[in-house]
Amino acid sequence: AQSVTQLDSHVSVSEGTPVLLRCNYSSSYSPSLFWYVQHPNKGLQLLLKYTSAATLVKGINGFEAEFKKSETSFHLTKPSAHMSDAAEYFCVVSEDNDMRFGAGTRLTVKP
Amino acid sequence: NAGVTQTPKFQVLKTGQSMTLQCAQDMNHEYMSWYRQDPGMGLRLIHYSVGAGITDQGEVPNGYNVSRSTTEDFPLRLLSAAPSQTSVYFCASSYWTGLGETQYFGPGTRLLVL
Numbered sequence: 714a715q716s717v718t719q720l721d722s723h724v725s726v727s728e729g730t731p732v733l734l735r736c737n738y739s740s741s742y743s744p745s746l747f748w749y750v751q752h753p754n755k756g757l758q759l760l761l762k763y764t765s766a767a768t769l770v771k772g773i774n775g776f777e778a779e780f781k782k783s784e785t786s787f788h789l790t791k792p793s794a795h796m797s798d799a800a801e802y803f804c805v806v807s808e809d810n811d812m813r814f815g816a817g818t819r820l821t822v823k824p
Numbered sequence: 825n826a827g828v829t830q831t832p833k834f835q836v837l838k839t840g841q842s843m844t845l846q847c848a849q850d851m852n853h854e855y856m857s858w859y860r861q862d863p864g865m866g867l868r869l870i871h872y873s874v875g876a877g878i879t880d881q882g883e884v885p886n887g888y889n890v891s892r893s894t895t896e897d898f899p900l901r902l903l904s905a906a907p908s909q910t911s912v913y914f915c916a917s918s919y920w921t922g923l924g925e926t927q928y929f930g931p932g933t934r935l936l937v938l
Binding site: 717719722745747749755756757758759762803807811812813814815816817 | 828857859864865866867868869872882883914916925926927929930931932
């Protein structure tokens with residue numbers, strides 16, 4: 714079965730500095746990969762998704778992620794963090810009818 | 825469109841009690857699913873359905889039952905609640921389960937089992 718590992722449980726950055734949230738996956742074949750964001754006491758919102766088209770995927774709010782098959786990675790980046798980016802981020806791999814979530818990375822943004 | 829709705833938002837149960845978490849969507853989505861979210865474990869799939877009358881187990885199905893009599897509704901039943909079922913439950917839906925399909929999530933139900 715597919716699985717996801719988010720390499721950092723907590724990332725802290727200063728406002729205006731770059732964000733890097735790391736995700737490695739394992740999958741039997743070409744997976745679909747997603748990043749979802751969850752703000753406190755809210756449901757999950759899709760940031761971006763990879764579906765075997767362009768390897769560099771652009772999402773909402775200035776986020777992007779690069780699919781690297783050789784490294785089985787799908788890291789999420791943003792050039793400049795904003796206070797509103799503080800949230801929990803989930804990397805997700807999907808095969809057939811099954812979605813597997815990473816444990817999540819909590820992003821803190823300091824003023 | 826209301827999207828995906830869940831009721832109740834919060835529930836306290838005693839061990840052994842039963843209850844049903846409700847989930848409804850008005851987007852005519854075929855695929856619906858239930859997840860539980862626990863600290864440090866992300867979301868784990870409990871059960872899912874690919875259409876009315878069809879359900880299947882996910883990663884953590886024990887202690888939960890589901891049915892799908894209509895396209896719109898996908899209730900989750902706890903027949904005899906246990907403290908280990910204290911969690912936040914999310915319902916999600918999508919048009920189908922094909923490659924890259926986006927899931928739409930409800931706001932969640934916070935369940936506390938004493």
